[in-house]
Amino acid sequence: MQEHQQLSDSEITEDLTAPVIRSARWFWSFVGSLGFIMLVGISGYIYELYSGLGVTGVQRPVYWGAYITNFVFWIGISHAGIMVSAILRLTQAEWKRPITRAAEVLTLFSLIAALSNILFHVGRPWRIYWITPLPPIFIGFDFARGIWPNVRSPFVWDPVAVGTYLLSTILFVYTCLIPDIALVRDKVKSGPAKIVYSILALGFRGTPRQWKVQATAPILLSALVLPIFVSVHSIVSWDFAVSIAVEGWHSTIFAPYFIIGAIHSGVSGVVTLMAGLLWLYKLDKYIKPDHFDAIGRLLVVVATIWFFALFLEWIYALYPLEDPEIALRNMQVSQPPWSYLFIVFLLTGFFIPVSAWLFKSVRRNPMWMFFTTILVNIGMWLERFLIIVPGLSRRTELSFNWGSYAPSLVEIGLVAFTFAFVICGIIVFARIFPLIPPFDIKEGMRFRHVIKIGKKNISAVVRE
Amino acid sequence: MANKSVLGLFIDENEAGDALSSLRKAKYQDNEFEVMTGTPYPHGTFGEAHPKLRLHRFPIFGAVIGFTVALIITVGTQLAYPLVTGGKPVLSIPPMLVIFYEMTLLFSVIVTVFGALFESRLPKIFMGAYDERIMTEGYIGVVVTVPIDRISKAEEILKKSGAESTKRGWEEERILKKSGAKSTKRG
Numbered sequence: 001m002q003e004h005q006q007l008s009d010s011e012i013t014e015d016l017t018a019p020v021i022r023s024a025r026w027f028w029s030f031v032g033s034l035g036f037i038m039l040v041g042i043s044g045y046i047y048e049l050y051s052g053l054g055v056t057g058v059q060r061p062v063y064w065g066a067y068i069t070n071f072v073f074w075i076g077i078s079h080a081g082i083m084v085s086a087i088l089r090l091t092q093a094e095w096k097r098p099i100t101r102a103a104e105v106l107t108l109f110s111l112i113a114a115l116s117n118i119l120f121h122v123g124r125p126w127r128i129y130w131i132t133p134l135p136p137i138f139i140g141f142d143f144a145r146g147i148w149p150n151v152r153s154p155f156v157w158d159p160v161a162v163g164t165y166l167l168s169t170i171l172f173v174y175t176c177l178i179p180d181i182a183l184v185r186d187k188v189k190s191g192p193a194k195i196v197y198s199i200l201a202l203g204f205r206g207t208p209r210q211w212k213v214q215a216t217a218p219i220l221l222s223a224l225v226l227p228i229f230v231s232v233h234s235i236v237s238w239d240f241a242v243s244i245a246v247e248g249w250h251s252t253i254f255a256p257y258f259i260i261g262a263i264h265s266g267v268s269g270v271v272t273l274m275a276g277l278l279w280l281y282k283l284d285k286y287i288k289p290d291h292f293d294a295i296g297r298l299l300v301v302v303a304t305i306w307f308f309a310l311f312l313e314w315i316y317a318l319y320p321l322e323d324p325e326i327a328l329r330n331m332q333v334s335q336p337p338w339s340y341l342f343i344v345f346l347l348t349g350f351f352i353p354v355s356a357w358l359f360k361s362v363r364r365n366p367m368w369m370f371f372t373t374i375l376v377n378i379g380m381w382l383e384r385f386l387i388i389v390p391g392l393s394r395r396t397e398l399s400f401n402w403g404s405y406a407p408s409l410v411e412i413g414l415v416a417f418t419f420a421f422v423i424c425g426i427i428v429f430a431r432i433f434p435l436i437p438p439f440d441i442k443e444g445m446r447f448r449h450v451i452k453i454g455k456k457n458i459s460a461v462v463r464e
Numbered sequence: 465m466a467n468k469s470v471l472g473l474f475i476d477e478n479e480a481g482d483a484l485s486s487l488r489k490a491k492y493q494d495n496e497f498e499v500m501t502g503t504p505y506p507h508g509t510f511g512e513a514h515p516k517l518r519l520h521r522f523p524i525f526g527a528v529i530g531f532t533v534a535l536i537i538t539v540g541t542q543l544a545y546p547l548v549t550g551g552k553p554v555l556s557i558p559p560m561l562v563i564f565y566e567m568t569l570l571f572s573v574i575v576t577v578f579g580a581l582f583e584s585r586l587p588k589i590f591m592g593a594y595d596e597r598i599m600t601e602g603y604i605g606v607v608v609t610v611p612i613d614r615i616s617k618a619e620e621i622l623k624k625s626g627a628e629s630t631k632r633g634w635e636e637e638r639i640l641k642k643s644g645a646k647s648t649k650r651g
Contacts, residue, residue: 008602009502009600009601009602010600010602013601133537133541147547148541148544149541151537151538151541151542151559151563152549152556152559153559156563157559157566160563160566161562161566164566164567164569164570167573167574168570168573171574171577174577175580178584182599183502183600186597186598187596187599187600202581202586202587202588203586203587203588203589203590203591204584205500205588205591205594205598206500206501206599206605207499207500207585208499208512208515209515209517209584209585210584210586211501211503212504212515212517213583213584214584215504216517216519216580217519217577220519220520220523220576221573221576224523224569224572224573224576225573227565228569228570231562231565231566231569235562439503439504442503446505
């Protein structure tokens with residue numbers, strides 16, 4: 001980290017609270033456009049609720065399609081957010097300061113988007129509470145609720161794990177946000193906003209005790225959230241892997257393969273978000289090429305491990321030489337449209353971005369990083385699609401059982417809804433709370449100095 | 465006698481530290497004054513007392529609660545309605561471990577967050593003497609909370625130590641407003 005620009009506390013406060021204090025020019029038109037996409041998606045959902053799941057492309061035997069693909073995709077994106085934040089906090093990486101909050105917020109909205117896909121996918125969403133172990137006394141009108149959820153089913157593990165992750169993320173984000181809410185409380189002059197921020201800040205004043213808790217609690221919470229993060233995508237992978245009937249799914253490598261895939265897509269999502277914020281809010285004083293460079297190096301390692309896991313998954317699948325498994329893999333790589341999607345998946349998920357990230361000039365360029373990381377997530381969406389749909393197409397000996405799938409307009413609309421929702425959620429969050437933590441940046445500034453070694457000035461960080 | 469607070473605002477860390485030393489010399493106790501900053505400083509920058517935290521205990525309490533909740537959800541519910549599905553045992557250990565794992569971690573997180581609030585002494589409804597510039601402009605606040613007969617001396621010490629401005633707590637303003645006197649707000 002060689003670049004450094006010393007800023008005063010007032011400058012940092014002004015810069016980082018500016019999006020909270022007043023709307024940017026583009027804000028309402030951007031949010032309005034995203035709102036329109038969401039409205040289209042919701043209209044499709046209302047139609048689906050009224051007409052039933054027949055309006056989607058799912059049919060026997062392919063009962064999982066775009067919604068479940070999208071669910072796994074957003075769970076994946078949600079992972080790296082909190083992972084990046086937690087690992088950087090635990091290792092006290094200096095370059096974490098402008099990144100952690102955005103990563104955590106990305107996790108939050110991705111998780112909500114992921115869970116919304118489950119609502120879209122189930123036939124009777126009004127009975128979604130059946131997965132909760134609520135005693136019948138709370139819902140006496142419901143005659144069927146004498147039965148408890150079956151804890152042996154992965155479909156009960158899933159909401160328990162994702163619900164745990166969502167609740168933990170909300171609490172994690174809020175705990176780390178308190179000092180910045182206090183800052184906005186003090187920045188806002190008067191009115192209802194002042195009252196709301198005052199309530200949310202809980203009377204934070206910045207005493208040594210409060211700052212010590214702010215230093216300790218996020219590290220403790222990171223240590224607790226990391227095992228949750230590992231478990232969530234493992235459990236999502238077990239939705240597939242514990243099923244013995246579907247070729248391509250029943251694999252012991254699925255848990256680590258899904259986790260590393262989630263990190264690959266999620267860290268890429270964080271980079272896309274960082275580049276987007278840099279342009280939208282002119283944050284070039286805070287998000288520097290050094291940050292992109294550091295995270296780009298991390299991505300090369302993650303992507304390579306993920307590709308190795310993908311390779312192993314194929315080897316393990318093909319090694320027993322079982323006909324249905326070979327038929328499935330053959331379909332994935334040689335039968336259009338799956339083969340075309342497979343090529344796009346490999347190119348966008350690994351070969352193009354990783355080749356590009358090997359160059360320092362690409363890693364240090366926000367625009368290149370923005371586009372290469374978007375490519376990764378196109379590839380990673382296709383990866384989940386290629387696991388789910390061809391697997392369920394059942395290329396077994398019994399050809400009458402073969403099926404196929406194409407997403408309907410309703411499904412496409414709702415997939416678009418989730419993307420618009422996540423972007424809109426982050427933009428609206430940034431309108432309410434600082435997306436780069438000012439107190440963290442100010443602390444970083446305080447401990448940075450330029451030292452002279454020979455004829456060179458080096459930016460150095462002092463640590464307690 | 466009710467306690468009142470007075471705040472001194474400092475730009476320089478050394479002056480704030482001097483103010484704390486002067487307050488100690490004038491027999492003010494450590495629990496009667498506090499430093500407030502807009503960013504974290506290393507412990508002892510101002511010579512303030514080192515706060516002792518017990519935050520590490522909270523995740524363990526949470527884990528015990530979470531484990532118990534998981535026990536109720538898994539063993540309790542399955543025994544309450546012992547329905548055999550797929551010929552599997554009603555209490556099947558491997559899937560139960562998933563619920564135990566998640567619930568233990570979930571309650572650890574929840575209790576840790578409550579612990580963080582408790583250790584931060586939050587929520588604090590009455591903030592006493594406070595100034596927005598501490599958070600927004602990087603001023604260092606030294607607030608002294610003592611019975612009203614000792615407040616003027618504390619204010620004098622803060623001023624002598626180099627406080628750019630001083631400010632009384634809102635509670636005194638309210639008392640003065642009720643009695644029709646002029647506000648003493650100086651900040």
